[in-house]
Amino acid sequence: MKNAKSLYHCHRFPAAVIGCAVRWYFRFWLSLRDIEELLFERGVIVSYETVRRGCDKSGVCFAHRVKATRRKPGTTWHLDEVFVTLRGEPYLLWRAVDQHGAELDILLQKRRDKAAAKRAFTRVIASCGEAPRRIVTDQLRSYPAAKAEIHELAHVKHVFVKASARVSKRAENSHQPTRERERRMRGFRDPERTQACLSNFGPIRQHFALKRHLLLASLHRKQLAARFAAWNRFTEATQIPSVF
Template sequence: MNKRKSLYHGHRFPAAIISLAVRWYFRFQLGLRDIEELLFERGVVVRYETIRRWCDKFGAGFAHRVKAARRKPGRTWHLDEVFVTLRGEPYLLWRAVDQHGAELDILLQKHRDKAAAKRFFNRVLAACADAPRRIVTDQLRSYPAAKAEIPELANVKHVFVKASARVNNRAENSHQPTRERERRMRGFRLP
């Protein structure tokens, strides 16, 4: 019988400390040096560079497990896009959240046309098992044009809101952590 090695095999620190550090980094708005200090207060001496390597190695796996364990997505989707700068060039960060505020999916694209909206719809549909009952978007014309070409979304109610009315607050509020991180990093460098 083949025994599978632990994911943490060969690491100096126990799995509980590694997972705690990675969870803190991705869950809260903490920097690597902040986590280094928090662990030091608990008697664990580890460098911030080690925490960065842990986040690179284990972060995607943790995110996948959390996404699989979370509750079923709601049937109302709020979709919105926001401009971010990447190496000085403008990009659009498309985001979908459900009525509970849980993020369904994000996609970084260069364009804001029908093809980009269709690509985003297909990606969100692939990530979620069920199609929504209602979609809430701003008045961008790309959304209804792309929705008309996707058969799963043919009978879905589409609600348009004015951006100034802030009725689409679920999607608007989900941009806040991205904006905060963008300010901290003085612009993004990598997608």
């Protein structure tokens, strides 16, 4: 039986460099040229286009590994949609989070009708593997119409809230990191690249984004060290690179 090829087969840079570049891009509000400069400071000469290709290829794998090891999703799903503009055209970014704020899935679509809501529901169910006990949405009529046609959600409790209601803030706040990423990239452009980028952005960012205001400094450092150790396993790196 042949051994499986390494994730970095035929790559010029080692796992520590690629893993660090991907983490910087999806964790912080850095551009590709920012990462190029940071790597150059550490003695790694690489173009921003190489960084982009590395983030596109390796980011998918790393995001899947992060999602596979995180805790089981909560039993309450908050769904919300937000408008984004791609080259002057309006799109809807559908996002689902649980009651803990963990992003379950996102889907970029052109419309806001029943078919679009049904695709969003189906995608989240496939990602989580099971249906929730309760769904919280705004008063968009596409949600109940789509829910009625999905067998797994037929008997799930559906709570409707106004956009200004406190219970909807969980979904509303989940859009803020995406808005920051959008501003840093000076707007999204291609629908397929936007979907791929944001699908990787959510899990990787949340892997390191601990609720620091709720933790003691010592506990925060301990948990962050554990997240870095897990990231090294995901990226197959031997250690956290400080200086390359």
